[in-house]
Amino acid sequence: MMENENQPDELPEAIDWAVLNGLREFQAEDEPDLVQELVGLFKREAPPQIEAIRAAITAGDAERLRKAAHSLKGSSANLGVRLVSALGADLEQKGRSGTVEGADALLAQLEREYARACQALDAGPRGPA
Amino acid sequence: MSLLIVDDSAGSRLLLSSILKAAGYKELVTAESAQGAFERLGLNGPATGPSDVNLILMDISMPDMDGIEACCRIKADARLQDIPIIMVTASTETEDLQLAFTAGAMDYITKPPNKVELLARVRSALELKHEMDRRKEVTQQLQESNLRLEEALASLDEKHRQLLEEQAKSERLLLNILPQPIAERLKQSEGVIADNFPDVTVLFADIVDFTKLSARVPPADVVAMLNDVFSKFDQLAEKHGLEKIKTIGDAYMVVGGLPTPRPDHAEAVADMALDMRGAVAGRLRATGSLLTVRIGIHTGPVIAGVIGTKKFIYDLWGDTVNIASRMESLGAPAGIQVTAATYERLRDRYLFERRGTVQVKGKGEMVTYQLVGRK
Numbered sequence: 129m130m131e132n133e134n135q136p137d138e139l140p141e142a143i144d145w146a147v148l149n150g151l152r153e154f155q156a157e158d159e160p161d162l163v164q165e166l167v168g169l170f171k172r173e174a175p176p177q178i179e180a181i182r183a184a185i186t187a188g189d190a191e192r193l194r195k196a197a198h199s200l201k202g203s204s205a206n207l208g209v210r211l212v213s214a215l216g217a218d219l220e221q222k223g224r225s226g227t228v229e230g231a232d233a234l235l236a237q238l239e240r241e242y243a244r245a246c247q248a249l250d251a252g253p254r255g256p257a
Numbered sequence: 258m259s260l261l262i263v264d265d266s267a268g269s270r271l272l273l274s275s276i277l278k279a280a281g282y283k284e285l286v287t288a289e290s291a292q293g294a295f296e297r298l299g300l301n302g303p304a305t306g307p308s309d310v311n312l313i314l315m316d317i318s319m320p321d322m323d324g325i326e327a328c329c330r331i332k333a334d335a336r337l338q339d340i341p342i343i344m345v346t347a348s349t350e351t352e353d354l355q356l357a358f359t360a361g362a363m364d365y366i367t368k369p370p371n372k373v374e375l376l377a378r379v380r381s382a383l384e385l386k387h388e389m390d391r392r393k394e395v396t397q398q399l400q401e402s403n404l405r406l407e408e409a410l411a412s413l414d415e416k417h418r419q420l421l422e423e424q425a426k427s428e429r430l431l432l433n434i435l436p437q438p439i440a441e442r443l444k445q446s447e448g449v450i451a452d453n454f455p456d457v458t459v460l461f462a463d464i465v466d467f468t469k470l471s472a473r474v475p476p477a478d479v480v481a482m483l484n485d486v487f488s489k490f491d492q493l494a495e496k497h498g499l500e501k502i503k504t505i506g507d508a509y510m511v512v513g514g515l516p517t518p519r520p521d522h523a524e525a526v527a528d529m530a531l532d533m534r535g536a537v538a539g540r541l542r543a544t545g546s547l548l549t550v551r552i553g554i555h556t557g558p559v560i561a562g563v564i565g566t567k568k569f570i571y572d573l574w575g576d577t578v579n580i581a582s583r584m585e586s587l588g589a590p591a592g593i594q595v596t597a598a599t600y601e602r603l604r605d606r607y608l609f610e611r612r613g614t615v616q617v618k619g620k621g622e623m624v625t626y627q628l629v630g631r632k
């Protein structure tokens with residue numbers, strides 16, 4: 129389905145680094161590293177949100193899907209985790225239209241993007257190609 | 258004075274706090290649920306003073322109670338409803354925003370928060386809050402001074418009422434002493450009042466053998482008896498529309514035809530005399546013997562008015578007064594002696610007996626008549 133699956137380097141950048149690095153502006157003196165802390169919180173909060181999406185789809189509950197996807201969309205957008213946020217938005221839209229049909233495919237895609245985002249967050253921005 | 262951030266995501270709370278802190282907002286508190294926000298605000302708690310929270314940033318999408326519902330609850334609380342609420346949402350769906358504004362939110366920002374937008378909206382919300390607080394204070398001050406004014410007015414009303422009451426009381430007293438038109442003229446500060454009345458009828462009455470009576474009966478009993486009789490006379494004077502002038506010892510003086518002239522003054526005084534005689538008839542003196550009055554009447558011109566500066570009395574002067582007094586003092590016990598002048602006025606309608614002539618000091622001989630009744 130995804131033709132670029134075997135060529136990871138050509139996948140679109142998982143993180144909008146401008147957004148994430150922009151957050152350093154709000155770093156307070158004498159405080160722990162803000163970006164690191166936000167990333168840590170994101171990694172802690174995203175898995176239960178993804179689990180909530182999965183549970184909503186399994187239960188066929190479109191409203192719960194909409195809410196869970198909305199939360200993930202927001203927390204990922206905060207850090208510039210743009211593809212996860214975009215897939216969250218797609219899932220939210222699905223929930224809003226009152227159905228969970230086709231949501232599992234989007235969820236699978238979202239889980240892959242989430243894993244890729246985590247790697248990228250750990251590795252930092254790609255160097256020039 | 259603090260800002261309250263309500264969001265179930267620790268990451269979102271940290272991010273918003275960091276942006277605001279970097280912009281200089283030091284007093285930040287956070288809550289991870291609507292319930293936590295209510296606790297922080299003291300909603301549903303015991304009534305405390307106004308909240309120290311100046312602004313709320315509220316995530317729309319939270320488990321349990323969402324931001325819309327929480328906003329409604331806060332806006333429904335009289336102590337909290339002035340706190341501006343800015344909704345924080347990852348959604349830009351019109352219907353979500355519509356819900357937020359309907360719930361009473363003042364503004365919204367989207368996730369990820371844009372620093373410039375966030376700070377601008379926070380600043381304008383705080384300015385609004387500040388202005389609302391100031392107006393509330395001014396309104397309260399106005400209400401307080403209004404209240405004080407109302408109290409002052411009420412007390413003034415009460416004083417005015419008391420003054421009117423006092424005025425009415427002195428008016429009643431004055432009218433007890435002076436005829437109303439005379440009282441009015443005195444109030445207009447006319448100096449001396451002395452009016453000519455060319456045609457009035459004057460009556461004197463006294464108790465026969467009063468001097469002897471006073472010598473035998475305790476003074477208190479004498480006064481009680483006089484009071485009894487003269488009170489009855491006062492009622493009769495009022496009934497006949499006559500002006501009581503005064504009492505002098507055991508004598509009673511009344512006049513018809515002034516201060517408001519009337520053509521039938523002689524008749525009114527004659528009726529009064531007959532009624533006075535009737536009123537004492539049958540009354541016993543304190544000694545057990547019957548009480549009798551002697552009455553004298555004369556018709557002619559008088560001067561009436563108030564003179565002097567103290568203890569005002571509306572009094573009469575002139576020959577007519579002296580002659581009326583003589584008619585009484587020279588009259589027979591229980592008799593009503595009138596002069597020819599009065600007799601001429603009344604002869605057609607009243608019964609008289611001719612008494613012959615009496616010697617009047619300063620006047621010589623005068624023909625007099627005894628009034629005995631109506632025809």
